[in-house]
Amino acid sequence: MTTHTEETGRSAGTVSPQAGDPARAGRSERLSALAQQHGALVTLVTAMAVASLSFDTFLTGDNLENMALSSAFLAVVALGMTFVIVTGGIDLSVGSLFALGGVLAAWGSRYGTVVALLLPLAVCGLIGLVNGLLIARVRLAPFIVTLAAMLGARGILLAITDEGSTTYLVDKDSFFARLGQGSLLGVGVPVWITVVLFVLGAVVLRRTRFGQYVYAVGGNEDAGALMGAPVARTKVSVYTLSGLCAGLAGALNAAWLVSGVTILGTGMELEAISAVVIGGTLLSGGFGFISGSLVGVLLLKVIQNVINQIGSLDSAYQQVVSGAFLAVVVVAQTLLGRRRRVL
Amino acid sequence: MTELTLTGASLDRARLLRLFQDYGVYAGVVVLLLFNFAFTPHFVSAENFRTQAVQVAPVLIVALGMALAIGTEGVDLSVGSVMALSTSLLSLYLGYGPWIAALTAVLGGVVVGVANGALIAFVGVQPIVATLALMVAGRGLALVLLPQLKDVRDPGMARLGSGAVLGVPYLVLIAAALALVVAFVVRRTTFGRQVLAIGDSRAAARLAGLPVRRVLVVVYVCGGALAAVAGVLATARLAASDPTSLGTLMELSAITAVVVGGTPLSGGRVRVGGTVAGAVLIQLLTTTLIKHDLPPSWTQIAQAVVIVLAVYAARERGRR
Numbered sequence: 001m002t003t004h005t006e007e008t009g010r011s012a013g014t015v016s017p018q019a020g021d022p023a024r025a026g027r028s029e030r031l032s033a034l035a036q037q038h039g040a041l042v043t044l045v046t047a048m049a050v051a052s053l054s055f056d057t058f059l060t061g062d063n064l065e066n067m068a069l070s071s072a073f074l075a076v077v078a079l080g081m082t083f084v085i086v087t088g089g090i091d092l093s094v095g096s097l098f099a100l101g102g103v104l105a106a107w108g109s110r111y112g113t114v115v116a117l118l119l120p121l122a123v124c125g126l127i128g129l130v131n132g133l134l135i136a137r138v139r140l141a142p143f144i145v146t147l148a149a150m151l152g153a154r155g156i157l158l159a160i161t162d163e164g165s166t167t168y169l170v171d172k173d174s175f176f177a178r179l180g181q182g183s184l185l186g187v188g189v190p191v192w193i194t195v196v197l198f199v200l201g202a203v204v205l206r207r208t209r210f211g212q213y214v215y216a217v218g219g220n221e222d223a224g225a226l227m228g229a230p231v232a233r234t235k236v237s238v239y240t241l242s243g244l245c246a247g248l249a250g251a252l253n254a255a256w257l258v259s260g261v262t263i264l265g266t267g268m269e270l271e272a273i274s275a276v277v278i279g280g281t282l283l284s285g286g287f288g289f290i291s292g293s294l295v296g297v298l299l300l301k302v303i304q305n306v307i308n309q310i311g312s313l314d315s316a317y318q319q320v321v322s323g324a325f326l327a328v329v330v331v332a333q334t335l336l337g338r339r340r341r342v343l
Numbered sequence: 344m345t346e347l348t349l350t351g352a353s354l355d356r357a358r359l360l361r362l363f364q365d366y367g368v369y370a371g372v373v374v375l376l377l378f379n380f381a382f383t384p385h386f387v388s389a390e391n392f393r394t395q396a397v398q399v400a401p402v403l404i405v406a407l408g409m410a411l412a413i414g415t416e417g418v419d420l421s422v423g424s425v426m427a428l429s430t431s432l433l434s435l436y437l438g439y440g441p442w443i444a445a446l447t448a449v450l451g452g453v454v455v456g457v458a459n460g461a462l463i464a465f466v467g468v469q470p471i472v473a474t475l476a477l478m479v480a481g482r483g484l485a486l487v488l489l490p491q492l493k494d495v496r497d498p499g500m501a502r503l504g505s506g507a508v509l510g511v512p513y514l515v516l517i518a519a520a521l522a523l524v525v526a527f528v529v530r531r532t533t534f535g536r537q538v539l540a541i542g543d544s545r546a547a548a549r550l551a552g553l554p555v556r557r558v559l560v561v562v563y564v565c566g567g568a569l570a571a572v573a574g575v576l577a578t579a580r581l582a583a584s585d586p587t588s589l590g591t592l593m594e595l596s597a598i599t600a601v602v603v604g605g606t607p608l609s610g611g612r613v614r615v616g617g618t619v620a621g622a623v624l625i626q627l628l629t630t631t632l633i634k635h636d637l638p639p640s641w642t643q644i645a646q647a648v649v650i651v652l653a654v655y656a657a658r659e660r661g662r663r
Contacts, residue, residue: 090471134651141608143418143471144654147595148647155643163638266591270420270475283469316486323480330468330476 032336039332040279040295047302055309065188067301072194073098073253075297078272078279079201080245082293083238085276086205088218088285089142091239093131093149094246095268097124099261100157101250105176106168106260107160113176116255120247127153128243132236146239150269161262170258180255190252197245202290214238218285274322275300278329299325364656368604368620371649375627383634393512395626397580400518401426401573403622405593406600407525408566410618413601414529415542415562416610417470421459422570422597424481425452426590429574431489434584441499445575452571453564455481460560474563478594485586492585495578504579514576521569526615535613538562542610599625599646603653625649 052059077094084091101120109116127149134145158164170177182189205211213234216224225231254260273283279296281288300322307318363370379386405422412419429448436444455477462473506513529535537558540548549555570590578584602608603624604617625646632642 138655140651140654144598144602144608144650147598148650151595151643151650152647155640155647158638158640158643163640270479273472273475274479277472283472316483316490319483320480320487321483323476323478323483326479327462327473327476330472331462331466334467 035332035336037280037289037292040292040299040329044295044299044302047299047306051302051306051309055306058305058309061186063305065186067298067305068191069188069256071297071301072188072190073249073256074268074271074275074301075194075294076197076249076252077246077268078275078293078297079197079290080238080242081269081272082201082276082279082281082288082290083205083214084142084242085273085281085283086214086218086285086288087235087238088221089135089235089238090146090273090283091128091131091242092143092146092269093127093153094242094272095265095270096150096153096157097127097243097246097265098250098253098268099263099265100124100127100153101247102254102257102264103157103161103168103250103260103262104247105251105254106170109168109170109174109176109254113174113179116170116176117248117251120251121244124153124247124250125240125244128240128246129236131243132239135239136232136235142239157262161260164262167262168260170255170260172258176255177258178255180252180257190256193252198290198294205290210234210237215286218287220286271300274326277333278326280333282333360656364605367656368617368624368653371624372620372627375624375631379627379631379634383631386634389510393507393510393515395630396515397512399622399626400512400514401577401580402593402596402600402626403518403619404521404573404576405570406597406604406618406622407521407615408569409594409597410601410604410606410613410615411525411529411538411562412470412566413542413598413606413608414538414610414613415559416545416608417463417559417562418474418598418608419459419563419566419570420471420474420594421455421477421481422566422573423590423593424478424485425455425567425570426574426577426593427485427586428452428455428481428488429571430578430584430589431485431586433575433578434489434493434495437495437497437500441497441503448575449568449571452567452569452574454567456564456567457560459567460563463563464556464559482586489584489586492583492587494583496582500579501582503576504582514580517572517576521572522615522619529613529615534558534561539611539613542612544611596625599650602657603649605653605657607657608654621653 048058057063077098081091081094101124104120104123105116108119131142131145131149134140135142161167179189179193184192205214213224213229216227216229217231217234221231250265253264275296276288276293277283277296278299279289279292279294281292303321303325304318307321385391405426409419409422428451432451433444433448436447438444459470459474459477462468462476463470466473503513508516529538537548537553540551540553541555541558545555570593573593574590577589581589600622601618602621604619604621605614606612606617628645628649629642632645633639
């Protein structure tokens, strides 16, 4: 909300010489801000309404449960990604970390649930920390550092699974497996965990000093530093957080699948980035919200689900639609953003 | 930093660093070659060199286009999907003869390039997102056109894939010719200057009256066309169209080759020779590890280390 008021404040000063009707200018600016914030949500609701009218099987408990579960893992990854993108960075390593987290969790599950959860968190968090240090302290480009981490993490994964030929299994009756497979009040445990994490994430980004630093670093790094925001520490924190989220998502996914599948996660970084961008967060940093990313994830999964429902369509269409959708969203966002800047 | 550079010791250090930045990638290639000459059995054979060069050719061709995009401070993530699209189009139109099919495939790459360029230059979308959208959609489109692997049985394509002139495979000749063309364009043409000027500062380039938008579109069109050519060549070599896996992670290999070759991600500088050496270096590194029975996991970790080292070296230049 702060961003919005700032924008209004700025426009009030600049708009007066040329626009005769400031009230109207304010209204159209508010509209474009609303579209940017809630466009994804409106689209999601519309898509779901159309889907439930068109397919009897869409709005059934089973189908919704499936969608919620398959969204949960991507959503946790997108949560960490949102923090990174709001600082103006990017994290390409999350797909590999997701897979690595799953394998480590499955391997660790033989020593109990605590190990199964802490091991992936520790390793993926550490890799995220190294990313953050290279980016913030050594000042290397986020794109390339996390690209290297993506390759490196995949390499580590191959190294601990005999070049991908060993799949560690999780004992079906263990408490850890229940974290993935169990349900509470009819909703899967991973979904609950995801919801809790998103509430926490939203509070942290919106209501804490750290969250303000994240926005400040993304808005203008130098200005942020001058205002006293700990730029380097904030950056290191967001990449660590992203690593932790990816590792946790991988661990939960392994619990759900009761095995550490080695081939997961390729292309997941791009899915997560798409979801965050569709949710209204700007890749240039300084603007974005947690709830948007959740909507973005759900929208991607609804598209996927609808295309699966149309049995005759090949699943390849899903990629065409997702890609086209992403293009439309970024064009709309750029145009809306430009409009707001001009006003 | 400024006081430090005045002292003699750090001047030497700066010069060393500059040397490392400019020639490090070539030195790396030489070191790896020497190592293999000495320790790898059966490395020194015409057959082996031919295999290595043929494997490097598609990566190199894609990397040339990537170097131009990175030179304008952009990036093109769609190249792998363009390769897939190109292989699908190629096998769909093969009935009309290999030339028509290859042209259609390249045209497909051009269309993707126009879409990328328009999004980036006219709408103002960041290159990474614009090309990400085309990457996702392009792979999907390739699979819609050709849902599964299909053998390519065409004498023309077979000759392109495995033929050679004086022992040098066509693929390698084409890659070398394209590298020379791109090097010429970057160094000797107005367009090349404009690319570098835009990479240095887009705002300054616009103020200087350069046709920024047109140049950007052309850069991404070149990237798309080159990726499509790489797709055609890869299809010819494999004698099969596989839109599911052809070109996956190609964008990363190409970016790696460009960055390792000393082209800074911040734009304003394109090193074509370095890009060639970068592609060769990654190929040699992989071969060396494989020939010495080290598992693929090592290759990936080694590649990661090389990338970080390369950007670390490039960063010092940016600071000075």
